[in-house]
Amino acid sequence: MEIIDHPPILHFSGIPDHVTYTWIAMLIIIAVSFFATRKLELVPRGAQNFMELVLDQFHQILDEVIGAGGRRYLPLIGTLGLFILVSNLMGLVPGLVAPTANLNTTAACALIVFFTYHVIGVRKQGALNYLKHFAGPVPGPLKPLMFVIEIISHLARPLSLSLRLFGNMVGGHILIAIFFFMMGFDGLLGWALTGSLGGLLIGAPGALVSAVFVVGFLMPLKILVAFLQAFIFCMLTMIYITGALEEAEHEAQHAPAGHH
Amino acid sequence: MRRTMMFALMAVFAVPGIALAADAAAGGGEGWIKPFAAIAAGIGFGLAAGLCGLGQGRAAGSAVDAMARQPGNTNRIQTAMILGLAFIESLVLFVFVIAVILLFVKS
Numbered sequence: 001m002e003i004i005d006h007p008p009i010l011h012f013s014g015i016p017d018h019v020t021y022t023w024i025a026m027l028i029i030i031a032v033s034f035f036a037t038r039k040l041e042l043v044p045r046g047a048q049n050f051m052e053l054v055l056d057q058f059h060q061i062l063d064e065v066i067g068a069g070g071r072r073y074l075p076l077i078g079t080l081g082l083f084i085l086v087s088n089l090m091g092l093v094p095g096l097v098a099p100t101a102n103l104n105t106t107a108a109c110a111l112i113v114f115f116t117y118h119v120i121g122v123r124k125q126g127a128l129n130y131l132k133h134f135a136g137p138v139p140g141p142l143k144p145l146m147f148v149i150e151i152i153s154h155l156a157r158p159l160s161l162s163l164r165l166f167g168n169m170v171g172g173h174i175l176i177a178i179f180f181f182m183m184g185f186d187g188l189l190g191w192a193l194t195g196s197l198g199g200l201l202i203g204a205p206g207a208l209v210s211a212v213f214v215v216g217f218l219m220p221l222k223i224l225v226a227f228l229q230a231f232i233f234c235m236l237t238m239i240y241i242t243g244a245l246e247e248a249e250h251e252a253q254h255a256p257a258g259h260h
Numbered sequence: 261m262r263r264t265m266m267f268a269l270m271a272v273f274a275v276p277g278i279a280l281a282a283d284a285a286a287g288g289g290e291g292w293i294k295p296f297a298a299i300a301a302g303i304g305f306g307l308a309a310g311l312c313g314l315g316q317g318r319a320a321g322s323a324v325d326a327m328a329r330q331p332g333n334t335n336r337i338q339t340a341m342i343l344g345l346a347f348i349e350s351l352v353l354f355v356f357v358i359a360v361i362l363l364f365v366k367s
Contacts, residue, residue, distance in 0.1 A: 164353055167350075168353065228342065
């Protein structure tokens, strides 16, 4: 992917860039949290006000999706959401690298989610009952088939979680790189600078139009995508956790009646 | 008529591949993979993006319908719509990843 390989500001030889910038994202989050909670006041101001707003949003979504007891999972959801959001936004700053534009980072997040919601389900319900519910509400002979299908669909979840985030970030980066490449000194702007008639008539307005297009449309779109992908990642995590919990309630409702 | 056009189209697509393959065959090695990979990436991603547009258009249209009928539930409909769009989009992103692998990973 030589087209999006640009030298980042910080580069340590031997350490991959996404690891370096993961630590920088962590430092940013830790610093903001530290300054927000250093002097807690009853009437919040500044950073504390901002972080309370963020926390309120998380609480609201957790209550809405998971329901009662959803706030137990705030540490997981909040950490994932803030980390992914900060990482995505770092990709918009020239000279920085978005850690989420590397499959290793997103796969790590997705695997954490995958194991966490299974552990939550097993703890809520016990291993055997949890496994039993992979077979779903179908008559007996179909259960093995359903079990295999469910296993495959559960294995596809971390795959789609990680690839969605990674693909969105890298796709945006490649798009912007192609536009810059097209309007740069090798492209339209270079054509205009040669001073030929075609260059002046087509190259110069073309470079201007693509610059306006990138700054006015693609950059806001990428900011929107950064927020949206963080939101979707958290939302799907919450939905998976809800699924693992709901199976327990389902079992509790139906076991005495002896349906299954 | 349609079949003729299809064969013509296939011929047009295949020509650069064969031409480059001849070049590569002279030099030896597997250079002919590259042009076909580029064609496959382009066609595949075009198909994926177009069909994703159809699907997302349906989803967003239904969501707007629902919001117009039930303005009180706008927030929940919006959340569901965004989730649905993300699922549809993720299929395109699979194709995107495959296309990137085809184009940039040296075989």
